[in-house]
Amino acid sequence: MEYVILAVVIAVVAIGAIAGLVVSGRRRQQLPPKSQAPVITAPKPTPQEPQVGEEAAPPTEAPRRTVEEVQLPEAEAPAEAEATGVEVVEAAEAAPAIEVPEPTAGRLVRLRSRLSRSQNSLGKGLLSLLSREHLDEDTWEEIEETLLTADVGVAPTQELVERLRTRVKVLGTRTPDELRALLREELVELVGKDSDRAVRSTKHEEGPAVVLVVGVNGVGKTTTTGKLARVLVADGRTVVLGAADTFRAAAADQLQTWGERVGARTVRGPEGGDPASIAFDAVKEGIAEGADTVLIDTAGRLHTKTGLMDELGKVKRVVEKHGPVDEVLLVLDATTGQNGLIQARVFAEVVDITGIVLTKLDGTAKGGIVVAVQRELGVPVKLIGLGEGADDLAPFEPGAFVDALIGD
Template sequence: MNELLPIIVSIAAALVVIGGLIPVFLKARKSAGKYPGTRDANDPATPAAGGTLVDERDAVADERKAPAGVVESAEAPEVDLTEEPAGLETVQVETPAPVEGRLQRLRARLVKSNTIFGKGLLALLASDKIDENVWDEVEETLLLADLGTEPTTELVDALRERVKVLGSRSPEDVKALLREELIKLVDPSMDRSLKVERKNGHPAVVIVVGVNGVGKTTTVGKLARVLVAEDKDVILGAADTFRAAAAEQLATWGQRVGVPTVKSDIDGADPASVAFESVKAGIEQEVDVVMVDTAGRLQNKVGLMDELGKVKRVIEKLAEVDEVLLVLDATTGQNGLNQAKVFSEVVNITGIVLTKLDGTAKGGIVVAIQKALGVPVKLVGLGEGPDDLAPFEADTFVDALLN
């Protein structure tokens, strides 16, 4: 018996080690559970004929069943406990860049694209003699930057008065004066926080809308990275059922950070049904945030805009919609403002995402949109990289404009 004791101890120790490894290999985010592929007969939205909603893990999940009490994970590989742990394959999940300070790290791009705007204004205001011709040029510069007529008039009037009182033309004084007035226009008092906290036992629901080609799906993917960096559990809903590659594109974004995607198994499925299933899955899995990507639609197409309203109404049968983010291409200037007005009439826009802000000298569109809608710019896209989406900060934005 004494001879067997060391062997028994060794076996017990090995079991303890293996037992400790199992949770590590099978660890899953709360959002990575398997979602129902069929609808309840009482659901208020009906999927297109023959359509079921799946996520990218269904094919694998159908071939194997997780042990009782184990949650399947989008990023966890199948584990064969008969093999040595060293032989296990791993799925590489990217770690998004920290949210804190993103805009500061990216402001060099913004500075480069807005040099003409900032330097032009500073040069004009620092002139030895500021007459009506100079003020006309200041006004023209602001209008070319898509600041809008009303904000331009407001800013020029304020600058006229303060330059007259200041009586100084030093670059430092002029820059400080201009900075103060621009910050007032951008309005740092607006609430730019994203409503992405669970409440009343439900996840926060975010719908992303906009016209074709502004980068909605990419924005949803990048925003998922921002939320994961904040340690939030996220589900993506691929309600853009008209663009064939949209669902796969969104699922790829999700896979990169371990976030599952709910999508239809057929093309042209009812987008409201997909949105409903996404929120339903989010409630069942107790995630923090459900983000729904919608199809691009022209603001002058009544039928498509009505459909967008339907998506929101169907979601509200299950949970309150916390954010409706309108994605706008900053390079479109005043045309983007027209788009924003129409979308705001159909769904209650709560925030603006400006993409391609690094590719335009028309930074004034930030002010124009906020003035017209009373809705804050909450996020800005400053490049093609996966982490080139940043929370908007008024002070940092104006500093970048003025270089």
Template sequence: MEYVVAAVILLVVLVVGAVGLVVPRMRRRELPPPPTSGSTTTLERPPTEELPPLIEKPVEKPVVVEPPVVEEPVVEEPVLERPAPTAGRLVRLRARLARSQNALGRGLLTVLSRDHLEEDDWEEIEDSLITADVGVEATQVIVERLRERVRVLGTRTVAEVREQLAEELTAALEPDLDRSLNTTPHDGRPSVMLVVGVNGAGKTTTCGKIGRVLIADGRSVLFGAADTFRAAAAEQLATWGERVGAETVRGPEGGDPASVAFDAVKRGIDVGVDTVLIDTAGRLQNKVGLMDELGKVKRVVEKHGPVDETLLVLDATTGQNGLEQARVFTEVVDVTGVVLTKLDGTAKGGIVIAVQRKLGIPVKLVGLGEGPDDLAPFEPAAFVEALLGGDA
């Protein structure tokens, strides 16, 4: 039995092996015929999927940010102002002066036009003149001369009395005094003018106006801002200069005023201007140290040569106190002329007579308003006409 099983297994093995030999042969016959002689065998590869052409990614260039274009501001050349001529300026401003002063004129004319003047009338005239700051001494002289003329001539018409009063007031103003400004260059250097005064008199503004007066009369001007203690003074003076094309020499705030004044004159010599106008710090006439410093400014400036003009700015509203101011300043810097400001307000015009009679210093310029050209050369006859009001 065992031999039978072994025989069966052997038979199965032989059958399976025969089948394995036959099947490969059958598959080989199904292959396509070989290529013809002389051709080259090319191995075929399965088709591959076509890829789209490579697109090169552009190289990013660094972004250059252009700086914003900053347009330079257009600097416009300042339009230079042309100050009004000074000739006849006081006459043009007469109406303004008359409005503030004609109370004096009306009062005097009313009294003098009475048919008969009693002692009380003359006292009233004296009071009017003293109230107008003419001063006691000057008032006594004027009234005495008027009394004599009325007694001798016996005139009573308003026109005649007015003429007599105008003549006496004009005579009291000493019309023969030299009121010209020394502004002509000489000895190879410009004329030098110091402007002095107390605090609050409007000195820096007046200094700027004086510069305009000189320019209006054909002079070339250079400003020296020697008021180094008031922060706005130099800037204020420079603004006045820019309006008329005048240079301003400045120094550091709180610096030495004498040094600035010296540099201003030196600069004026170098550029060849006609006049150097030096604004000094405001001072109280009773402060010895400050007044000594003002004297130093003058001495330092005089290293270039003598000071040609020293103008004292007085506020007309200060009245008789202005006389004391003028006296002290005269002792320190030898004042040659007075600039009387604020005659357009509540000022009393008689102070002009008082200053000249007491000190022998001529009033050379008067301020009649706040405008830049409201500073006029002083003319005694025109001033009296404005003081009395009306026409001559």
């Protein structure tokens, strides 16, 4: 009896085990393969979505792309360029369009109205005095005072008054037209009609013409250098700029902006760097490019500072290792009058001044400084500034200048 009961128990256990195996097998068929981890995604109406019955199929890997095949968004392109060492220039910082400067021929004539407004006291005052019926000693003293007030200078004033006295006596009767013609002739003679006022900017065998621009602080030297570049480009020259003013903040940036406007390259160095080294490199660059002219803007110097003036001499000596310096242009503020003559003397002792640029001549009635500074240095005024516009720097023409003084 005990054997029968034991046999029944064993049979029941065997049947239960077989049933469990069947159920477990069915569950395995319904579960996804262990190698395919469950992923919860939003439904996508694409053909690649698994269809009914695919769960039991062998797992298939979706196609994968390498890092090189993945296209990065456009916003990240600058970072990629930096990694390759390529300089990235933002669109907003693109170089400005190259301008075509106004022709220099007759530019002073076009700017004549600006000059005449500030110089009427000289020309019109002289004409008024000479038109008096009786030219007594008091009148001649007034004429002399008018000339001195306009900063013509003592010696040139005395010479002009003596010549006018003689010619008026010979002339006898004096019509307004005769007086005007007489005064014009004498003033043109006083200013100097035979001087060579051309800026030497033509390339020669040694290389490009080298022009140093010098002056004290505040006369508009860097701006004048930029405007001079426009004058030369307008006359068909190719120009390289040297930013040797390393002591004034943003001077190099200012000069570079002027150069970019006319397509002229600017050679510059670190702030506070050696000006002579930058000047040397600028001439070297001009030679390599085959440029016609190299313009070098030097640091503004107080004429009372001996060390800074000596450094200016060093700049000139270093540049001359490449070849001769063709021009040394001294920039003077016409509104400073006789103080400008003191500056001129000191600069002339350090470097050989070859020409003068008078700025702000439209803002002063002291047009006689043109005569005085030429007499002081023995060199001509070559350019004059008559406004703040880019093309308001004009080659100096004695006839047009005197016509502006005395009017029509």
